[in-house]
Amino acid sequence: MAEQLEEMFFFKGGCVDLLGFLHSPAHSTRTTAIVHCHPFAEEKNCSHAVTVKAARAFARQGFVVFRFDYSGCGDSGGEFSDFSLQDWIEDTNAAIAELKRRTRSQNVILWGTRLGAALALACARDRDDVAGLILWQPSFHFKDYIHQFIRQKLVSDFSNKRQAVSLQALLHKVASGGAVQVYGYPISTLLYASFLAMDDAYPHPETPHPSYIATISNMPSAPLQLVRDSEWLMQNPASSCVHIVEEPFWDRYWRWDAVRTIEKTQAWLTKIQGG
Amino acid sequence: MERTIDFSLAHKKLFGILHLPENDQPIHTFVLMIVGGAQTRIGSHRMYVQLARFLCRNGLPVMRFDYEGLGDSEGDFVGFEYAGPSIRAAVDTLYLSFSSLQRVVIWALCDGATAAILYAPSDSERICSLVVANPFLESETAKAQTILKNYYIRRLMQADFWRKVLTFQFSIKESASSLSTTLRTSAVNAEEEDWLHTGKSLSQWVLEGVNSFAKSMHVLISTDDIQGMLFYNLIRKDPACRKSIKAGRIKIWLIKGGDHTFTDPQIKDKACKKSLAAIVESAPGNGEQGDLCQMRIAAKTSLITG
Incomplete structure (x- = not known):
């Protein structure tokens, strides 16, 4: 892979040392870089191959791309249950600072997948160096998302023939100081409360930045909720909302590519940043 | 201390993480x-x-890495069948990076464990032991045999099954169809399964790997994992493996109630402790590094006897 340099390193995050991965094109004059905000829990692992493929494709277009792991996730320091969504937004700010320290990037396009898209949007609100947002199959409703995630415990308990309790009982447990284990991920009271707080703080996914919203599924059209959400995001004339018929790659393994999603995102990048 | 590392495999860059204990002991x-x-x-x-952090806290240096085409490493996905060159490149890198290094223990899960078993005999000078968890066997025949043995027979012994039968909640048609398919699959000769056109099944290659690797091997088996139980049945049926088990070269640790990846936190904790005990037992006479591990294990967990 001679046309780009890839480096992996640890850097100081908001709370602990974070793992960063930098894709630098060999020859580029661009000063806008792309920073990736990864999805939640196992969705991060499942989508990793497609994320890496997309990062390499964007780097071939001349963009510096920076991927990193949030505190308590991936290779970064700490335990998953010890952090909140606010910590992960601070990590994103720390990642942008590290990117600027290492490269001559001045602006960033925040690229997020699923919950990462919502965190990218939240982070963008308080920054003046954001040139755009790439939001893949975004999950903007924090409370719904975490409840849906916890609901999976009921499914796994049922399939493992364990005594399943109700969703209400699980929510009561996590709200009152007890962690709930979902497929090996401990949802702590701290983490759960941060989802509720984000839901209150960001009731609508608004942004003035040019945004590329991609809904991705095998179905012929996008889910209604995402169509409604995207209306809030279309304030900038350069924004675009598309539905891409492609295999979801964040909720199952053995997905190595998302050709259409990557190509269409590259075309949007060319449109707003030039060839 | 955790450090990033990268190394080359035929012009492809592979990426990994080193976990190094916070002491000045030479690494053996x-x-x-x-x-x-x-x-x-x-x-x-x-x-x-x-697991890597747990082992490192107990004095053991660890390297995790993405083999060719996986994770951050370059190349297209090659699968466990072709992971051998990546493993060799990783071992080479460790020996080049740590001059005091004397031996490597491989810890692996699922088809990573299968890759390790296939690789280890070709590098037995440097690989002193394998700790393999729920190794993968690509055999529909053996899988069906394992389901018969570990599901249907066990089900007959459960009160819940007979309660369903007596209260007419048991679907005879559905269960008979499922049992019939399993029986038909289990009757196919395993030798007919030709792995990668080698004329042998993967199970045969794995048995050859297990038997030709003369060093110690620890096998962690989750009792609720079909893959793990499949491997467990395979080595217990093989005469040469049985001899190695009897002689103590192969040790089997059954993890009751564990699933394929040790999802439950208590089971994961148990798997980590058994792994630590197995690794320390595999690499005795390890100088100060080994003594340090032994002391820490004694302080934190009791050694497991099976």
Whole structure:
């Protein structure tokens, strides 16, 4: 892979040392870089191959791309249950600072997948160096998302023939100081409360930045909720909302590519940043 | 201390993480972790990260890495069948990076464990031991036989099954159809399964690997994992393996109630402790590094006897 340099390193995050991965094109004059905000829990692992493929494709277009792991996730320091969504937004700010320290990037396009898209949007609100947002199959409703995630415990308990309790009982447990284990991920009271707080703080996914919203599924059209959400995001004339018929790659393994999603995102990048 | 590392395999860059104990002891033994399936060096629910940190806290240096085409490493996905060159490149890198290194223990799960078993006999000078968890066997025949033995027979012994039969909640048609399919599959000769057109099944290659690797091997089997039980049945049926088990070269640790990736936190904790005990037992006479591990194990966990 001679046309780009890839480096992996640890850097100081908001709370602990974070793992960063930098894709630098060999020859580029661009000063806008792309920073990736990864999805939640196992969705991060499942989508990793497609994320890496997309990062390499964007780097071939001349963009510096920076991927990193949030505190308590991936290779970064700490335990998953010890952090909140606010910590992960601070990590994103720390990642942008590290990117600027290492490269001559001045602006960033925040690229997020699923919950990462919502965190990218939240982070963008308080920054003046954001040139755009790439939001893949975004999950903007924090409370719904975490409840849906916890609901999976009921499914796994049922399939493992364990005594399943109700969703209400699980929510009561996590709200009152007890962690709930979902497929090996401990949802702590701290983490759960941060989802509720984000839901209150960001009731609508608004942004003035040019945004590329991609809904991705095998179905012929996008889910209604995402169509409604995207209306809030279309304030900038350069924004675009598309539905891409492609295999979801964040909720199952053995997905190595998302050709259409990557190509269409590259075309949007060319449109707003030039060839 | 955790450090990033990268190394080359035929012009492709592979990436990994080193976990180095916070002491000045010379490193004699390294644990190399091989991932399975489509996983990266993180592992499902960060299992690889947590195990590596646990081993490192107990004095053992560890390297996790993405083999060719996985995770952050370059190349297209090659699968466990072709992971051998990546494993060799990782071992070479460890020996080049740590001059005091004398031996490597491989810890691996799922088809990473299968890759390790296939690789180890070709590098037995440097690989002193294997710790393999729920190794993968691509055999529909053996899988059906395992389901027969571990599901249907066990089901007949359960009160819940007979309660369903007596209260007419048991679907005879559905269950008979499922049993019939399993029986038909289990009757196919395993030798007919030709792995990678080699004329042998993967199970045969794995047995050859297990038997030709003369060093110690620890096998962690989750009792609720069909893959693990499949491997367990395979080595217990093989005469040469049985001899090695009797002689103590192969040790089997059954993890009751565990699933394929040790999802439950208590089971994961148990798997981590058994792994630590197995690694330390595999690399005796390890100088100060070994003594340090032994002391820490004595302080934190009791050694497991099976």
